[in-house]
Amino acid sequence: MAVYTVPPLENLVDAFESLPGIGHKSAQRLAYHVLAEPEEEAKRLAGAILDARSHIHTCKVCCNLTDQEVCSICRSETRDKSVICVVEDPRDVAALERTQEFNASYHVLHGVISPLNGIGPEQLHIKELLARVNAGGVKEVIMATNPTVEGEATAMYLSRLLKPLSVKVTRLAYGIPVGGDLEYADEVTLSRALEGRSEM
Amino acid sequence: MAVYTVPPLENLVDAFESLPGIGHKSAQRLAYHVLAEPEEEAKRLAGAILDARSHIHTCKVCCNLTDQEVCSICRSETRDKSVICVVEDPRDVAALERTQEFNASYHVLHGVISPLNGIGPEQLHIKELLARVNAGGVKEVIMATNPTVEGEATAMYLSRLLKPLSVKVTRLAYGIPVGGDLEYADEVTLSRALEGRSEM
Numbered sequence: 001m002a003v004y005t006v007p008p009l010e011n012l013v014d015a016f017e018s019l020p021g022i023g024h025k026s027a028q029r030l031a032y033h034v035l036a037e038p039e040e041e042a043k044r045l046a047g048a049i050l051d052a053r054s055h056i057h058t059c060k061v062c063c064n065l066t067d068q069e070v071c072s073i074c075r076s077e078t079r080d081k082s083v084i085c086v087v088e089d090p091r092d093v094a095a096l097e098r099t100q101e102f103n104a105s106y107h108v109l110h111g112v113i114s115p116l117n118g119i120g121p122e123q124l125h126i127k128e129l130l131a132r133v134n135a136g137g138v139k140e141v142i143m144a145t146n147p148t149v150e151g152e153a154t155a156m157y158l159s160r161l162l163k164p165l166s167v168k169v170t171r172l173a174y175g176i177p178v179g180g181d182l183e184y185a186d187e188v189t190l191s192r193a194l195e196g197r198s199e200m
Numbered sequence: 201m202a203v204y205t206v207p208p209l210e211n212l213v214d215a216f217e218s219l220p221g222i223g224h225k226s227a228q229r230l231a232y233h234v235l236a237e238p239e240e241e242a243k244r245l246a247g248a249i250l251d252a253r254s255h256i257h258t259c260k261v262c263c264n265l266t267d268q269e270v271c272s273i274c275r276s277e278t279r280d281k282s283v284i285c286v287v288e289d290p291r292d293v294a295a296l297e298r299t300q301e302f303n304a305s306y307h308v309l310h311g312v313i314s315p316l317n318g319i320g321p322e323q324l325h326i327k328e329l330l331a332r333v334n335a336g337g338v339k340e341v342i343m344a345t346n347p348t349v350e351g352e353a354t355a356m357y358l359s360r361l362l363k364p365l366s367v368k369v370t371r372l373a374y375g376i377p378v379g380g381d382l383e384y385a386d387e388v389t390l391s392r393a394l395e396g397r398s399e400m
Contacts, residue, residue, distance in 0.1 A: 005272060006265055006266055006267050006271075007267065008248070008251050008252040008255045008256050008267050009252055009256055011248045011251065011252070012248040012249060012251075012252040014248070015244055015245040015248035015249075016245070018241065018245075019230050019233060019234075019245075020229060020230070020233050021226060021229065021230075022230075026221060028291065028294070029220060029221065029291075030219050030220070030222075031252065032289075032290060032291055033219060033220050034249055034252060034253060035252060035253065035256055035265060035290075039253055041218065042249050042250070042252075042253040043250065043253070044215055045215040045216070045218075045219075045246075045249055046245075046246040046247075046249040046250045048208070048211045048212040048214070048215040049212060049215075049242050049245055049246040049249075050242070050243070050246045051211065052208040052209055052211065052212040052231065052234060052235060052242075053234060053235065053242040053243070055208045056206060056208050056209055056235055065206055065209060065235060066206055067206050067207060067208050067209075071206075089232075090232060090235075091228065091229075091232055094228070
């Protein structure tokens, strides 16, 4: 029986399938969509991928993603440069910016220390952070790594490096998420919420 | 407060978001993945999109997708060309091919008659089907459109066009899906399964 194969179609399905969270069925659906939509749409997607890949790199100050030499936050005159919020990932910057309440600067590590995955401190953007603090003018460094084992370990490691530079090192508060349900909160979160209770 | 924007990144998120089944969060995840992975991977994805879009078109016989003038099924010597299975979509051909039991040819309509969506018979590849049947040598046309209102209506419409051409027109069997559970089968499916019962 002749097998029905269309190599460019199979390549496209494979390429979509290599993206995170896209399984074989979804990849097929995306591939057929690309073939069914107007050609300009397909060109726009391919162009956006190549364009983003060639124009976006890390900010030379905070290591966040930017299409300029220094990102718009680091260039801003109104941002408080004496407070640096250290995050794992550019997505975390986007999440914090959505609060519209944080007006200081960031530093993106691009990962966490994770010996199991072979990621040590030297693979993260830690030297750049130390250089910023050493350059002076920084009063506080907020550790906003994720509340996971690796995130905690990275925060701890950085705080040991930063404290001798006489800068205040803080950590995001732990507690129950707003809109959450006590019944479904895990024990560790609840005991952290109790520990960190404040007067009303 | 300075807003953090990276236009190439936002364009990429928008482009991913325009794909079916991809929401804003997933689009962001895909965009950051494209930026984090090696550049060759991003080029491979963009290249696969452009390549598929420029090399894949419809087979001039059966209207299925192919990168050649005539698809591999229509070119095959071992396929039975006297039986044509009419499907809505190239994905349906892939589904039927996976059974590895069907050894005839296909005809892809690229849609169904759907007055609500403004799709009439003239927008489907119906003339090509009539031309194949008129050319002679076709004994049977199997209607394998989906068991939906539009799929049924399209099958009915085609069968009325084809019957005067003295060709046998058949429809896929309705019944309970293999591995399914009678308890959860809907009434219409169950009564169709009873109607179509066969001797053991």
